[in-house]
Amino acid sequence: MKIISDIQELRDHLRGQNRASFVPTMGNLHEGHLSLMRLARQHGDPVVASIFVNRLQFGPNEDFESYPRTMQDDIEKLEREGVYILFAPTERELYPQPQEYRVDPPHQLGDILEGEFRPGFFKGVCTVVLKLFSCVQPKVAIFGKKDYQQLMILRQMAKQFALPVDIIPGETIRAEDGLALSSRNSFLSVQERDEAPELQKALREVREKILQLNVYSTNTLSEIEKIAVAQLTGRGWQPDYIAIRQQSDLAPPSNESLQSGEPLVILTAAKLGKTRLIDNLEV
Numbered sequence: 001m002k003i004i005s006d007i008q009e010l011r012d013h014l015r016g017q018n019r020a021s022f023v024p025t026m027g028n029l030h031e032g033h034l035s036l037m038r039l040a041r042q043h044g045d046p047v048v049a050s051i052f053v054n055r056l057q058f059g060p061n062e063d064f065e066s067y068p069r070t071m072q073d074d075i076e077k078l079e080r081e082g083v084y085i086l087f088a089p090t091e092r093e094l095y096p097q098p099q100e101y102r103v104d105p106p107h108q109l110g111d112i113l114e115g116e117f118r119p120g121f122f123k124g125v126c127t128v129v130l131k132l133f134s135c136v137q138p139k140v141a142i143f144g145k146k147d148y149q150q151l152m153i154l155r156q157m158a159k160q161f162a163l164p165v166d167i168i169p170g171e172t173i174r175a176e177d178g179l180a181l182s183s184r185n186s187f188l189s190v191q192e193r194d195e196a197p198e199l200q201k202a203l204r205e206v207r208e209k210i211l212q213l214n215v216y217s218t219n220t221l222s223e224i225e226k227i228a229v230a231q232l233t234g235r236g237w238q239p240d241y242i243a244i245r246q247q248s249d250l251a252p253p254s255n256e257s258l259q260s261g262e263p264l265v266i267l268t269a270a271k272l273g274k275t276r277l278i279d280n281l282e283v
Protein backbone atom coordinates (compact mmCIF):
# COMPACT_ATOMS: atom_id res chain seq x y z
CA MET A 1 0.00 0.00 0.00
CA LYS A 2 1.24 3.47 -0.83
CA ILE A 3 0.84 6.01 1.94
CA ILE A 4 0.55 9.48 0.50
CA SER A 5 0.09 12.78 2.28
CA ASP A 6 0.70 15.14 -0.63
CA ILE A 7 -2.18 16.07 -2.96
CA GLN A 8 0.03 16.38 -6.04
CA GLU A 9 1.67 13.03 -5.41
CA LEU A 10 -1.77 11.45 -4.98
CA ARG A 11 -2.90 12.88 -8.33
CA ASP A 12 0.31 11.63 -10.00
CA HIS A 13 -0.35 8.13 -8.69
CA LEU A 14 -3.97 8.11 -9.76
CA ARG A 15 -3.44 9.68 -13.19
CA GLY A 16 -5.28 7.68 -15.88
CA GLN A 17 -7.35 5.75 -13.29
CA ASN A 18 -11.01 6.38 -13.88
CA ARG A 19 -12.53 3.62 -11.74
CA ALA A 20 -11.10 4.48 -8.33
CA SER A 21 -13.25 3.45 -5.38
CA PHE A 22 -12.88 5.69 -2.35
CA VAL A 23 -13.55 5.24 1.38
CA PRO A 24 -13.02 8.43 3.41
CA THR A 25 -12.48 7.86 7.15
CA MET A 26 -11.19 9.60 10.24
CA GLY A 27 -9.13 6.53 11.18
CA ASN A 28 -9.26 4.34 14.30
CA LEU A 29 -10.50 1.70 11.91
CA HIS A 30 -12.75 -1.14 13.04
CA GLU A 31 -14.60 -3.96 11.31
CA GLY A 32 -17.26 -1.47 10.12
CA HIS A 33 -14.67 0.50 8.14
CA LEU A 34 -13.05 -2.68 6.85
CA SER A 35 -16.39 -3.90 5.52
CA LEU A 36 -16.57 -0.61 3.57
CA MET A 37 -13.13 -1.34 2.08
CA ARG A 38 -14.40 -4.74 0.90
CA LEU A 39 -17.49 -3.14 -0.59
CA ALA A 40 -15.25 -0.58 -2.31
CA ARG A 41 -13.31 -3.40 -3.94
CA GLN A 42 -16.54 -4.75 -5.47
CA HIS A 43 -17.33 -1.40 -7.04
CA GLY A 44 -14.07 -0.16 -8.47
CA ASP A 45 -10.34 -0.42 -8.71
CA PRO A 46 -8.00 0.75 -7.23
CA VAL A 47 -9.33 1.15 -3.70
CA VAL A 48 -8.26 4.41 -2.08
CA ALA A 49 -8.86 5.06 1.63
CA SER A 50 -8.28 8.32 3.43
CA ILE A 51 -7.60 9.05 7.08
CA PHE A 52 -8.07 12.63 8.15
CA VAL A 53 -9.51 13.85 11.44
CA ASN A 54 -11.38 16.84 10.13
CA ARG A 55 -11.31 19.75 12.57
CA LEU A 56 -14.07 21.56 10.63
CA GLN A 57 -16.72 19.06 11.66
CA PHE A 58 -16.05 19.25 15.40
CA GLY A 59 -17.74 21.85 17.60
CA PRO A 60 -15.67 23.90 20.08
CA ASN A 61 -16.65 21.62 23.00
CA GLU A 62 -16.39 18.35 21.11
CA ASP A 63 -13.75 15.65 21.12
CA PHE A 64 -11.43 16.75 18.27
CA GLU A 65 -8.30 16.63 20.46
CA SER A 66 -9.15 13.32 22.11
CA TYR A 67 -10.52 11.64 18.96
CA PRO A 68 -8.66 8.30 18.83
CA ARG A 69 -5.69 8.40 16.45
CA THR A 70 -4.20 4.96 15.75
CA MET A 71 -2.35 5.41 12.47
CA GLN A 72 0.09 2.47 12.69
CA ASP A 73 -2.64 0.03 13.57
CA ASP A 74 -4.88 1.46 10.82
CA ILE A 75 -2.13 1.07 8.22
CA GLU A 76 -1.73 -2.62 9.07
CA LYS A 77 -5.49 -3.19 8.78
CA LEU A 78 -5.69 -1.42 5.41
CA GLU A 79 -2.72 -3.38 4.11
CA ARG A 80 -4.46 -6.63 5.04
CA GLU A 81 -7.54 -5.45 3.10
CA GLY A 82 -5.47 -4.87 -0.03
CA VAL A 83 -6.09 -1.12 -0.15
CA TYR A 84 -3.91 0.41 -2.90
CA ILE A 85 -3.47 3.94 -1.59
CA LEU A 86 -3.93 5.46 1.83
CA PHE A 87 -4.29 9.22 1.50
CA ALA A 88 -3.43 10.69 4.90
CA PRO A 89 -2.94 14.42 4.44
CA THR A 90 -1.75 16.69 7.23
CA GLU A 91 -3.98 19.61 8.19
CA ARG A 92 -1.44 21.88 6.52
CA GLU A 93 -1.76 19.97 3.27
CA LEU A 94 -5.56 19.88 3.18
CA TYR A 95 -6.14 23.31 4.71
CA PRO A 96 -3.03 25.36 3.81
CA GLN A 97 -5.07 28.49 4.37
CA PRO A 98 -8.13 28.82 6.60
CA GLN A 99 -10.92 27.02 4.70
CA GLU A 100 -13.20 29.96 4.05
CA TYR A 101 -15.19 28.46 1.18
CA ARG A 102 -17.56 25.93 2.72
CA VAL A 103 -20.39 23.71 1.54
CA ASP A 104 -23.54 24.57 3.45
CA PRO A 105 -26.18 21.84 3.19
CA PRO A 106 -29.84 22.97 3.10
CA HIS A 107 -31.36 23.88 6.44
CA GLN A 108 -34.13 21.24 6.27
CA LEU A 109 -31.53 18.47 6.03
CA GLY A 110 -28.41 19.92 7.63
CA ASP A 111 -29.87 21.54 10.74
CA ILE A 112 -32.13 18.74 11.98
CA LEU A 113 -31.28 15.73 14.17
CA GLU A 114 -27.45 15.57 14.26
CA GLY A 115 -27.27 19.07 12.78
CA GLU A 116 -29.46 20.47 15.56
CA PHE A 117 -27.26 19.05 18.31
CA ARG A 118 -23.95 19.52 16.47
CA PRO A 119 -24.30 22.90 14.73
CA GLY A 120 -22.00 23.19 11.73
CA PHE A 121 -21.22 19.46 11.72
CA PHE A 122 -22.58 18.75 8.24
CA LYS A 123 -21.03 21.91 6.84
CA GLY A 124 -17.67 20.57 8.01
CA VAL A 125 -18.39 17.09 6.65
CA CYS A 126 -19.58 18.31 3.23
CA THR A 127 -16.64 20.68 2.89
CA VAL A 128 -14.01 18.05 3.62
CA VAL A 129 -15.71 15.38 1.52
CA LEU A 130 -15.96 17.70 -1.48
CA LYS A 131 -12.30 18.54 -1.05
CA LEU A 132 -11.29 14.88 -0.69
CA PHE A 133 -13.33 14.06 -3.81
CA SER A 134 -11.43 16.78 -5.64
CA CYS A 135 -8.11 15.22 -4.53
CA VAL A 136 -9.01 11.58 -5.29
CA GLN A 137 -11.54 12.05 -8.12
CA PRO A 138 -13.16 8.69 -7.45
CA LYS A 139 -15.74 6.94 -9.60
CA VAL A 140 -17.50 5.63 -6.49
CA ALA A 141 -17.37 6.53 -2.81
CA ILE A 142 -18.59 4.39 0.08
CA PHE A 143 -20.25 5.71 3.25
CA GLY A 144 -21.72 3.66 6.11
CA LYS A 145 -25.43 3.65 6.88
CA LYS A 146 -24.64 4.06 10.57
CA ASP A 147 -24.25 7.77 9.75
CA TYR A 148 -27.64 7.75 8.04
CA GLN A 149 -28.11 11.51 7.82
CA GLN A 150 -24.52 12.05 6.66
CA LEU A 151 -25.03 9.52 3.87
CA MET A 152 -28.21 11.26 2.72
CA ILE A 153 -26.66 14.73 2.83
CA LEU A 154 -23.58 13.62 0.87
CA ARG A 155 -25.78 11.91 -1.74
CA GLN A 156 -27.73 15.13 -2.22
CA MET A 157 -24.50 17.12 -2.40
CA ALA A 158 -23.13 14.84 -5.12
CA LYS A 159 -26.41 15.12 -7.00
CA GLN A 160 -26.80 18.90 -6.72
CA PHE A 161 -23.19 19.61 -7.71
CA ALA A 162 -23.39 16.96 -10.49
CA LEU A 163 -20.26 15.34 -9.08
CA PRO A 164 -19.16 12.41 -11.24
CA VAL A 165 -19.17 10.02 -8.29
CA ASP A 166 -21.65 7.32 -7.26
CA ILE A 167 -22.31 7.23 -3.53
CA ILE A 168 -22.74 3.67 -2.29
CA PRO A 169 -24.11 2.83 1.18
CA GLY A 170 -22.47 0.20 3.40
CA GLU A 171 -24.48 -1.70 6.03
CA THR A 172 -23.87 -1.01 9.71
CA ILE A 173 -21.67 -3.62 11.35
CA ARG A 174 -22.59 -4.56 14.90
CA ALA A 175 -20.97 -6.33 17.81
CA GLU A 176 -22.65 -9.63 18.79
CA ASP A 177 -24.73 -7.83 21.42
CA GLY A 178 -26.11 -5.40 18.82
CA LEU A 179 -23.97 -2.32 19.52
CA ALA A 180 -23.12 -0.55 16.26
CA LEU A 181 -19.34 -0.42 15.81
CA SER A 182 -17.95 3.08 16.23
CA SER A 183 -14.57 4.61 16.98
CA ARG A 184 -16.16 6.32 19.98
CA ASN A 185 -17.04 2.95 21.59
CA SER A 186 -13.46 2.88 22.85
CA PHE A 187 -14.34 5.76 25.20
CA LEU A 188 -16.90 3.60 27.05
CA SER A 189 -16.05 2.24 30.51
CA VAL A 190 -16.65 -1.49 31.15
CA GLN A 191 -20.05 -0.77 32.73
CA GLU A 192 -21.02 1.62 29.95
CA ARG A 193 -20.03 -0.93 27.33
CA ASP A 194 -22.41 -3.43 29.00
CA GLU A 195 -25.21 -0.86 28.88
CA ALA A 196 -24.51 0.41 25.35
CA PRO A 197 -26.51 -2.26 23.39
CA GLU A 198 -29.65 -0.83 25.06
CA LEU A 199 -29.59 1.92 22.45
CA GLN A 200 -30.18 -0.55 19.65
CA LYS A 201 -32.73 -2.40 21.82
CA ALA A 202 -34.64 0.87 22.26
CA LEU A 203 -34.79 1.29 18.48
CA ARG A 204 -36.01 -2.28 18.07
CA GLU A 205 -38.77 -1.69 20.62
CA VAL A 206 -39.84 1.45 18.79
CA ARG A 207 -39.93 -0.50 15.53
CA GLU A 208 -42.03 -3.28 17.13
CA LYS A 209 -44.50 -0.72 18.42
CA ILE A 210 -44.78 0.92 15.01
CA LEU A 211 -45.32 -2.41 13.29
CA GLN A 212 -48.07 -3.34 15.76
CA LEU A 213 -50.08 -0.17 15.16
CA ASN A 214 -53.45 -0.57 13.47
CA VAL A 215 -53.89 3.11 12.80
CA TYR A 216 -50.89 5.32 12.08
CA SER A 217 -50.97 8.91 13.26
CA THR A 218 -48.27 11.47 13.98
CA ASN A 219 -49.56 11.75 17.57
CA THR A 220 -49.08 8.06 18.25
CA LEU A 221 -45.58 8.17 16.77
CA SER A 222 -44.57 11.08 18.95
CA GLU A 223 -45.95 9.22 22.00
CA ILE A 224 -43.79 6.23 21.06
CA GLU A 225 -40.74 8.52 20.73
CA LYS A 226 -41.39 10.12 24.13
CA ILE A 227 -41.73 6.76 25.90
CA ALA A 228 -38.46 5.55 24.36
CA VAL A 229 -36.64 8.72 25.44
CA ALA A 230 -38.05 8.38 28.99
CA GLN A 231 -37.00 4.73 29.19
CA LEU A 232 -33.42 5.48 28.12
CA THR A 233 -33.27 8.44 30.51
CA GLY A 234 -34.46 6.15 33.29
CA ARG A 235 -31.51 3.85 32.58
CA GLY A 236 -29.05 6.74 32.99
CA TRP A 237 -28.70 7.85 29.35
CA GLN A 238 -28.96 11.46 28.19
CA PRO A 239 -30.79 11.12 24.88
CA ASP A 240 -30.55 13.99 22.39
CA TYR A 241 -33.32 12.50 20.28
CA ILE A 242 -35.17 9.38 19.25
CA ALA A 243 -36.96 10.38 16.08
CA ILE A 244 -39.20 8.50 13.68
CA ARG A 245 -38.64 10.05 10.26
CA GLN A 246 -39.34 9.46 6.58
CA GLN A 247 -36.55 7.53 4.89
CA SER A 248 -36.84 9.70 1.78
CA ASP A 249 -35.94 13.07 3.34
CA LEU A 250 -35.70 12.59 7.13
CA ALA A 251 -38.67 14.91 7.63
CA PRO A 252 -41.25 13.98 10.27
CA PRO A 253 -43.99 11.97 8.53
CA SER A 254 -47.39 13.59 8.05
CA ASN A 255 -50.64 11.70 8.62
CA GLU A 256 -51.05 11.52 4.82
CA SER A 257 -47.59 10.09 4.22
CA LEU A 258 -48.18 7.54 7.01
CA GLN A 259 -51.45 6.45 5.37
CA SER A 260 -49.69 6.03 2.04
CA GLY A 261 -47.09 3.70 3.59
CA GLU A 262 -44.07 6.01 3.42
CA PRO A 263 -41.01 3.98 4.58
CA LEU A 264 -39.76 5.14 7.97
CA VAL A 265 -36.46 5.15 9.81
CA ILE A 266 -35.84 5.60 13.53
CA LEU A 267 -32.76 7.63 14.39
CA THR A 268 -31.18 8.24 17.75
CA ALA A 269 -28.29 9.97 19.46
CA ALA A 270 -27.72 9.63 23.18
CA LYS A 271 -24.95 10.16 25.65
CA LEU A 272 -23.80 7.45 28.01
CA GLY A 273 -21.50 9.12 30.51
CA LYS A 274 -19.33 11.33 28.36
CA THR A 275 -19.66 9.26 25.19
CA ARG A 276 -22.21 10.21 22.55
CA LEU A 277 -23.48 7.29 20.48
CA ILE A 278 -25.71 7.33 17.41
CA ASP A 279 -27.66 4.57 15.73
CA ASN A 280 -30.65 4.05 13.43
CA LEU A 281 -33.05 1.36 12.28
CA GLU A 282 -35.15 1.25 9.13
CA VAL A 283 -38.78 0.22 9.54
Ligand code: PAF
Nearest residue numbers: 024025026054125128147
Ligand atom coordinates in the same frame (compact mmCIF):
# COMPACT_ATOMS: atom_id res chain seq x y z
O1 PAF B 1 -17.88 9.53 8.72
C1 PAF B 1 -16.74 9.98 8.89
O2 PAF B 1 -15.84 9.30 9.36
C2 PAF B 1 -16.46 11.43 8.54
O3 PAF B 1 -17.57 12.23 8.79
C3 PAF B 1 -15.97 11.60 7.08
C4 PAF B 1 -17.04 11.21 6.09
C5 PAF B 1 -14.72 10.78 6.86
C6 PAF B 1 -15.63 13.08 6.83
O4 PAF B 1 -14.64 13.53 7.69
